[in-house]
Amino acid sequence: MSRSRKIFAVFLVTAVAACIALILYLRWRPIDTHPDSTYLLLLQEAYAAVLENYVEKPDSKKLVQSMVDGMLATLDPHSAYLPPEPYHEMEVQMTGAFGGVGIELGIKDDKLTVIAPIEDTPAFRAGIQSNDHIWKIDNSLTRGMNISAAVKRMRGEKGKAVTLTILRNGSPKPLVFNLIRDIIKLKSLKSRQLAQGYGFIRISQFQEQTGPEFKQALHDLNSAAGGRMKGLVIDLRYNPGGLLESSVEVVNCFIGDDINKTEIVSIKGRGEHSRVYNATLGEKEPHYPIVVLINGGSASASEIVAGALQDHKRAIVMGKQSFGKGSVQSVFPMKGDAALKLTTALYYTPNGRSIQAKGIVPDVDVPNIVPLPVKEKEKDFKEKDLERSLASDGKPEPSQPRPLPPVSPHGGAARDTDLQKDYQLRRALELLQSLGMLKEKGF
Secondary structure (H helix, E strand, O other): OOHHHHHHHHHHHHHHHHHHHHHHHHHHOHHHHOOOHHHHHHHHHHHHHHHHHOOOOOOHHHHHHHHHHHHHHOOOOOOEEEOHHHHHHHHHHHHOEEEEOOEEEEEEOOEEEEEEEOOOOHHHHHOOOOOOEEEEEOOEEOOOOOHHHHHHHHOOOOOOEEEEEEEOOOOOOOEEEEEEOEEEEOOOEEEEEEEOOEEEEEEOOEOOOHHHHHHHHHHHHHHHOOOOOOEEEEEOOOOOOEOHHHHHHHHHOOOOOOOOOOEEEEEEEOHHHOEEEEOOOOOOOOOOOEEEEEOOOOOOHHHHHHHHHHHOOOOEEEEOOOOOOOEEEEEEEEHHHEEEEEEEEEEEOOOOOEOOOOOOOOOEEOOOOOOOOOOHHHOOOOHHHOOOOEOOOOOEOOOOOOOOOOEOOOOOEOOOHHHHHOHHHHHHHHHHHHHHHHHHOOO
């Protein structure tokens, strides 16, 4: 082959390869064929313009994080970018301990709102309440502030102070709370007997160990009742939620003996984010009556428990309407020990009820009435209290000195302070005892 022919052949092969490459590029190029290519190019151009022309050289890392924050801010308030520190804190919180003041936050009517103070924390002891609007954190207004930014401002080292300015319905002026941060050790649940045979379990948050702890609490209460528990109160008031799987474990203790009615909760999202959680078959708790207590601070996983037991007619739900957070958040780890927390689904009770923005409506609406102190003249006054009253045999009653109340070892009168001060809990116990009495009478 002559030299000229070799050159022509090489040229021809090169030209064909170039044409093939051009065709493949036009066929598969991602930017030009993407339906949102114009917006992606706009983002790229804006980023380049800022880097090149801004009056001071910007921090490129902060720019990118701000772009991600801005993107997520157009979604719902529970979707957020979690830098390494908040991401780590979220993981720690689910395991049972974190640093801060002890408030579960939400966005309600575009305002930073307290879903619930966590029990036995600086916020709880200071008197911060569910549905309080946090107006300022230190000197920073919270208007337009997302939950992640608010959490970051309130978290900190133990012993460091933070000031929250609260707007509360019924208060004529803002309330200022000076809180000292502490290590918040979350106790998943507490249990005890309210009366012989009547158990009480308060779940403060659904953590990794809540399921096993709940089963152990049931075992202990059954043992204390001699193996014959008469009734149970599950207290979910001010429970902000937590891990969905743990709430399923709690419900699973009571339902699943009917093979046609085993659904606990269903979550509906896009693709793989849709799922039905069913109870497992096996040994369940005896069919004693249950009362579930809820209020405006009961959210998310606690609403799953209340809704499932209510739909299966396994419990009477008592209290006030719950918060109404019926969405599921999934966490997607990213480079640099960060993560994206995205709302990926809504959840529904076994009867197909959506909880989002609606909440659980109790079967028995009971306000949390603060009891007034009983004055001497307001106490029950009976015939036998009259001076020189007659006894049942017609003879005058001997004058007796007024007995003194028993004294507790800590000072003051000994009494069941929870039942004395907690009207909703007292009503729950009375309902269980009434149901037990009706059963004994054969009704």
